[in-house]
Amino acid sequence: MPPTRPAAPEGFRTALGAFAATLGSAVGLGNIWKFPYLAGIHGGAAFVLVYLAAVALVGIPVLAAELAVGRRLRRNAVAAYAAAVPGYRAWGAIGLAGVAAAFLVMGFYTDVAGWVFAYVFKTLGAAARGTSLPPGTFAALAGGTWEPVTWQAGVLVLTGGILAAGVAKGIERVARVLLPVLFILLLVCDLRSLTLPGAGAGVAFLFKPDPARLTPHVLLGALGLAFFKLSLGMGAMTTYGAYLPDSARIVPTALRVALADTAVSLLAGLALFPAVFALQGTPDGGPGLLFETVPRIFARMPLGGWFTALFFVLAAVATIGAMVSLMEVPVAWLSARGRPGRGASAALVAGLMLLLGVPATLSRAAGLDAFRILGRTCFDLYDAASSQVLLPVGGLAIAILAGWALPRAGFLAELAKGERPGAWTGPALRGLLRWLAPGLILLAGFGLL
Ligand code: TRP
Numbered sequence: 001m002p003p004t005r006p007a008a009p010e011g012f013r014t015a016l017g018a019f020a021a022t023l024g025s026a027v028g029l030g031n032i033w034k035f036p037y038l039a040g041i042h043g044g045a046a047f048v049l050v051y052l053a054a055v056a057l058v059g060i061p062v063l064a065a066e067l068a069v070g071r072r073l074r075r076n077a078v079a080a081y082a083a084a085v086p087g088y089r090a091w092g093a094i095g096l097a098g099v100a101a102a103f104l105v106m107g108f109y110t111d112v113a114g115w116v117f118a119y120v121f122k123t124l125g126a127a128a129r130g131t132s133l134p135p136g137t138f139a140a141l142a143g144g145t146w147e148p149v150t151w152q153a154g155v156l157v158l159t160g161g162i163l164a165a166g167v168a169k170g171i172e173r174v175a176r177v178l179l180p181v182l183f184i185l186l187l188v189c190d191l192r193s194l195t196l197p198g199a200g201a202g203v204a205f206l207f208k209p210d211p212a213r214l215t216p217h218v219l220l221g222a223l224g225l226a227f228f229k230l231s232l233g234m235g236a237m238t239t240y241g242a243y244l245p246d247s248a249r250i251v252p253t254a255l256r257v258a259l260a261d262t263a264v265s266l267l268a269g270l271a272l273f274p275a276v277f278a279l280q281g282t283p284d285g286g287p288g289l290l291f292e293t294v295p296r297i298f299a300r301m302p303l304g305g306w307f308t309a310l311f312f313v314l315a316a317v318a319t320i321g322a323m324v325s326l327m328e329v330p331v332a333w334l335s336a337r338g339r340p341g342r343g344a345s346a347a348l349v350a351g352l353m354l355l356l357g358v359p360a361t362l363s364r365a366a367g368l369d370a371f372r373i374l375g376r377t378c379f380d381l382y383d384a385a386s387s388q389v390l391l392p393v394g395g396l397a398i399a400i401l402a403g404w405a406l407p408r409a410g411f412l413a414e415l416a417k418g419e420r421p422g423a424w425t426g427p428a429l430r431g432l433l434r435w436l437a438p439g440l441i442l443l444a445g446f447g448l449l
Contacts, residue, residue, distance in 0.1 A: 006244065008113045009244070010167045010173045011111065011168070011243035011244070011245060012165060012166060012171075012240075012243045012244065012245060013168045013172060013240070013245075014245065015245055015247050015253075016176075016250040017168070017172040017173075017175070017176055017250050017256065018172070018240070018243065018244050018245060018253070018359050019175045019248070019253060019256065020101050020173050020175040020179050020293050021175040021240060021243075021325075021388065022067075022234075022237065022240050022253065022257050022323070023032060023175070023179060023232045023238060023256075023257050023261060023321075023323025024171075024174070024175035024178065024179055024262050024320075024322070024324070024325070024423065025236055025237070025320075025321055025322055025324070025325030026229060026230050026231055026257055026258075026260075026261040027179070027182065027260075027261055027264050027318050027321060027322065027325075028109075028318050028319050028320055028321065028322025029079065029109060029112055029116070029315070029318070029322065030225065030228050030229040030265075030322070031229065031261065031264045031265040031267045031268050031318065031354045032290065032315045032318055033112060033116075033287070033289075033290045033315070033347060034225060034228065034229075035051075035225065035229070035265040035268065035269065036097045036268055036269055036272050036273070036289055036290070037285065037286055037287055037288075037290070038222075038225055039051075039206065039269060039273075039283075040273075040284050040289055041283075041284045041286055042211075042213065042217075042218050042221060042285075043210055043213030043218075044205040044206055044208075044209075044210075044216050044273070044283065045204075045205065045206055045207050045208050045209035045210065046101075046209040046211070046212075046213035046222070046339030047213070047218055047221070047222060048206060048207070048209070048266075048269075049214075049218055049219050050207050050214065050222040051222040051226060052262065053222075053225045053260050054219075054222045054226040054440070055226050055229075055262055056258075056438060056439060057231045057432065057436055057437065058119060058223065058226060058245055058395070058399075058437045058440050059226040059227070059229070059232065059258055060229075060254050060255060060258045060429075061399065061429050061432040061433045061436075061437050062227075062230075062232050062233070062395050062398055062399055062433070062437060063230050063232060063254040063257065063338040064073065064250050064251055064253075064254035064395075064415065064429055065255060065398055065399065065401075065402035065429075065433055066232065066236075066237035066241055066398060067091075067238070067240070067241035067244060067250050067253065067254060068241065068250050068402070068411060068414040068415055069081070069084055069238050069241060069249070069398070069401075069402065070237070070239060070241020070242040070243075070244065070407070071241045071244045071246075071342050071414060072084075072410060072414045073242070074410070075242055075336065076095070076239060076242065076329075076333040076336050077094075077095040077098050077099075077234075077235025077236075077238040077239050077329055077332070077333065078092055078095030078096055078098070078099065078235070078243065078333045079092075079095070079333070079336060080095065080178060080235075080238055081093070081094040081095040081235070081238070081401070082095065084401060084405075084406060085401070085405045085407075087367050088405070091401055091405070093397075093399060094364055094394060094401070094441040095235050095238075095333070095415060096118055097234070097394055098233075098234035098235030098236070098238075098329055098388065098391060098394060099235075099329055099333060100329050100330040100384050100389070101233070101234035101390040101391060101394065102234060102236070102326050102327070102330055102445060103330070103352065103353060103356050104355075104356075104382045104385055104386040104390065105228075105234070105326055105382070105386045106156075106323065106326050106327065106357065107124050107353065107355045107356045107357045107359075107360045107378075107382040108357070108360045108379050108382040108383050109319075109322070109323060109326065110155050110156055110323065110353065110354075111148065111152055111357060111360050111361040112141075112319075112322060113152075113316075113319040114148055114149075114150075114152040114154065114155050115138075115141055115142060115148065115151065115154045115291060115359070116142055116290075116312060116315045116319060117151050117154065117155060117289065117316050117319075118147070118148070118151045118276075119141075119312040119314045120294075120316050120317075121296065122137060122141075122314055123305070123308045123309040123312050124309045126308075126309075127305035127306045127308065127309045128306055129303070130305070131307075132295065132299035132304070132305060132308075133295045133299075134294075135296075137295075138288060138291040138292050141291075141379050142364045143240055143289075143364045143365055143366060143369075144312075144332055144365065145362060145365050147357055148361045148399060149361050149362070152354065152357055152358070153354055154303035154362050155319070155323065156350040156353055156354050157350065157356075158320070158321040159320070159324055159327050159350065160327065160346040160347060160349070160350035161345040161346075162174050162320070162324050163234045163324060163327055163331050164342055164343040164346045164347070165329060167243050167382045168208065170324075171243075171321075171324055171325075171328065173194070174320065174321065174324065175324075177297070178320060179321075180310065180315050181314075182264070182314055182318055183264075183319055184319050185310055185311075185313060185314035185317070186264065186268065186271060186314055187267070187268045188310065189271035189310060189311050190267055190270050190271050190316065192271075192275075192301070192303075192307050193271045193272070193273075193274045193275040193278075194270060194274050195272065196274060196275060196278040196279070197278060197300060198277065198278035199274035199277070199278050200274075201274075201277035201278070202270075202272075202274030202275065202276060202277035202278065203270065203273070204272035205273050205277060205283060206266070206270065214260050216444075217241075219443070219444050220388070220444045220445075223392065223440070223441065223444040224386075224387045224388055224391070224392060227387070227391040227392055227395050228387050228391060229261060229265070229388075230257070230258060230261065231322070231325055231393030232391065232394075232395050232398075233390065233391035233392060233393070233395035233398065234307045234329065234386075234390065234391060234394050235329050235394075236325045236326060236328070236329050237330055237434065239325075239332050240325065240328075242332075246417055247418060248398065248418070249417065249418040249419055250414065250415050250417070251415060251419075251425040251426065251429055252425075259318070263316075263351065271311065272289075272294060275294075275297050275298060276293060276297050279297045279300045281293050281296070281297040290315070294308065294311065295308050298311070306361070314393070317423060320366075327346065327349055327350065327353070330331045330345075330349045331345045331346050332350050333347065333378040334348065335418070338390075339393060358376040360377075360379040360382055361379075362378075363377035363378040364379070371383065380444055391443060392441055394433040395437075395441060396438055396442070396445075399433045399438045399441065401440070402430070402433045403430060403433035403434035403435075404434060408430070411430065412430065415429060415430075
C-alpha cells in the first residue's frame with residue numbers, strides 16, 4: 001500500500017462512536033424484516049444455525065478486511081480499492097460495483113423502510129382509537145402509488161439530511177442516540193412476547209434445529225443474509241473504516257459488531273415467533289410476515305395495539321443507520337474533492353435513489369405489477385441482483401484482495417494497531433480470508449447454479 005496519503009477525511013470522534021455507527025449500519029431491516037421471514041420459511045433453527053456459521057466464518061473476516069482497507073487508505077471506497085494494491089488500479093472495480101450496489105439496495109430498502117414509517121403512524125393511530133389495523137391495510141399501502149412513494153421520498157430526505165450534517169455530527173451522533181433506544185424497545189417487546197402462555201413453541205422453533213431442513217438452498221440464503229446484515233461486499237464498511245480512529249482495534253470491533261448485530265436478530269426473532277406460535281399464527285408468511293402476520297397476531301394479546309406500534313417504532317429506528325451507511329458510499333465518493341460538498345452530494349444522491357426506487361415501489365401497484373425484467377418485478381430484481389450477486393461477488397473479491405493481493409505486512413500492521421505485539425488474531429483472520437471465506441462463498445455460489 002502506498003506510503004503517502006491524501007488529506008484524511010473527517011472521521012468519527014471516538015472509538016465508541018465508531019462502534020455505534022458501524023453497528024448502526026449493520027442493524028436494520030435485515031434483523032427485523034429479513035431475518036425473521038427467512039428463518040420462518042427455512043424452518044427456524046436450522047437456518048439460524050447456518051446463519052451463525054456464515055457470520056463467524058465469512059462475515060467477521062470480511063468485515064474486518066473492509067474496515068482495515070478503509071482505515072489503511074483513509075479515503076472513499078472507490079479510491080481506496082483503486083489504490084489498495086500499487087500498480088493494480090483495476091481493484092477499484094470493487095468500489096464502483098459498490099456504488100452501483102448502494103443504489104440497487106436503496107432502491108428497494110427505501111420502499112420497505114417507507115412502509116415501516118407509514119405503519120408507525122397507522123399502528124399508533126389504531127392503538128389510540130383502541131382498534132386494530134383493518135384487514136387489507138398492507139395490500140392497500142404496498143399496492144398504492146402516491147402513498148408509498150411519498151413515504152419513500154420522506155425516508156430519503158431524512159437520510160440525506162443526516163448525511164449533510166456530517167460524519168461526526170450526523171452519522172456518529174444519530175447512531176449513539178438511536179441504538180440504546182432500539183435495544184430498550186426490543187427488550188420490552190421480548191418481555192411481552194415471551195411471557196405469553198405457549199411462548200415456548202416459538203423459542204423451540206428458533207433454537208431447536210431440524211436437521212432435515214439443512215439444505216444447500218439454506219446455505220445460500222444464510223450467506224446472502226450474512227452479507228446483507230453486516231453491510232458487506234459493497235464498500236459501506238470500507239467507507240466507515242476510513243472514519244475509524246486509530247485507537248479502535250479492528251478485529252475486536254468486527255467481532256463485537258457481529259455479536260451485537262446477531263443479538264438484535266435473535267431478539268427480534270424472540271419478539272415475533274413466541275407470539276406467532278402462542279397465538280396460533282404461522283411463521284412462514286414470507287416478506288409479509290412483518291406487515292401482515294405481526295399486526296394480526298399482536299392484536300390478540302393484552303395491550304397488543306400498543307405493542308404493535310412499539311414494534312414498528314423500533315423497526316423504523318433500526319432502518320435509519322442502515323440507510324445512512326448505504327447512502328454514504330456514493331456521497332463520500334462524490335464529495336471526496338470537496339466539490340460538490342456533502343450537502344449537495346447528499347441531495348443529488350438522494351434524488352437519484354428516488355428515481356431508481358420509485359419503479360420498485362410501484363411494482364406492486366395495480367396495472368404496473370405486470371411489468372417484469374428478466375421475469376421479476378423491479379423490487380425483486382434489485383433485491384436478487386444485490387443480495388445474491390453483487391454483495392457475495394463483492395465479498396469474494398474483497399476476501400481475495402485482502403488474503404492474497406494486499407501487501408501482507410501493511411494489512412497485518414493495520415490489524416495489529418492497538419493490539420499487544422505478537423497478537424495471533426490478525427494472522428488467523430488473514431488465514432480465514434485466504435482459504436475458508438472465499439471457499440465457502442464459492443461453494444454457496446455453486447449451490448445457486
Ligand atoms: N445491514 C443493513 C440491514 O441489515 C442493510 C445495509 C446497510 C446494507 N448497509 C448495507 C446491506 C450495505 C448491504 C450493503 O438492514
